[in-house]
Amino acid sequence: MEGMATVEHLKDVVTAGVAAPSPDNNQPWRFRWEQDRLTILLDRSQALPSDVHHMFDLLSAGAVIENITIAATQHGRSTEIEPLWDPDDPTEFPQVAELRFSAGARPDPLAEAIPARCTNRLLYAKKPVPDQHWEHLRASVAAFPDVHLHITADRNQLKALARLVMLADRFRFEYPAFHAEIFRQLRFTAEEAERTRDGLDFRTLALPPGSKLLIKALRSWSLMSRLNRLGLSRALTWPSYGSVLRSGGAVLLSVPEFTFVHILAAGRAFERLWLAATQLGLALHPLGSLPIFIAHEEILDGVKLTPQHRQLARRLASRLREWAPALSSRVLMMVARLGYGPPCRVRSLRRPVESFFE
Secondary structure (H helix, E strand, C coil), X not given: CCCCCCHHHHHHHHHHHHXXXXXXXXXXXXXXXXXXXXXXXXXXXXXXXXXXXXXXXXXXHHHHHHHHHHHHHCCCEEEEEEECCCCCCCCCCCEEEEEEEXXXXXXXXXXXXXXXXXXXXXXXXXXXXXXXXXXXXXXXXCCCCCCEXXXXXXXXXXXXXXXXXHHHHCHHHHCHHHHHHHHHHEECCHHHHHHHCXXXXXXXXXXXXXXXXXHHHCCCHHHXXXXXXXXXXXXXXXXXXHHHXXXXXXXXXXXXXXXXXXXXXXXXXXXXXXXXHHHCCCEEEECCHHHHHHHHHHCCCCCCCCHHHHHHHHHHHHXXXXXXXXXXXXXXXXXXXXXXXXXXXXXXXXXXXXHHEC
């Protein structure tokens, strides 16, 4: 095995790879090892209905690639990445990229943060994040020049962003397919989470006591839609508003065009930023509703949305560009809040590494 010294080294770097984040912890990856090449593929069966042309799955694949690249340096290996994605590939497991390893890399210090990184949905302190930390985070994505990092720590700016996030989260409660997606991914008990080792362990959501009974009752779309007429969807998104306010700041990642190369770069950049934040002792919580539902209107031309929700998506996009004019000609990839918070109480699980190989 020329590129990777031993099978154990290969398993080690792939273990680091699958520690990457994915939308609702859907883990949509497969791997193939042959003739000294590691091919990363997407598993379409894991795709979420709310995704847009696999945008979030490909962001996640970028994070997987970045983790593998970082972990390989611990074994003295550098990684060459060849993009393979074909948007017209109809197969169940389309190829994303091929990785080749060669000797001659220095250890990347971010490797130690890979097992420590987690999604922290708890409330953070309003303590300001020092300017030097923001600059460190900006430097962490500098290797990806097409990925723009917009940082805001201004309290008034955060209030405006919080309103946008709250508005975007309504989609998940007001549209049948996206509502069903929530319950497809939720794991209500520790036993269920252990059995599937994917999805959203309810304990990671940081919801108040008694929430589980309410959420379970809302599995019925008929009930949910009736209660939405009384304003339930708006009430359910108020915690999103509060969580952004209870943060030290927020970051937004954008790219110039909606292309595979740019999406993959954004996924790699976001993972490096998250690992760098972890090393700085900062908690991070991705806020995916805003980018994905703007993409539904701007990339899919609203074909999956009702007229009412198309109007809502347009309003979101317009308000976002008013809030951050620098994003006017760019594609929003991800939003996240950061700050100083308590440690994660429960961590999302991963399926066994062996299960990802063809």
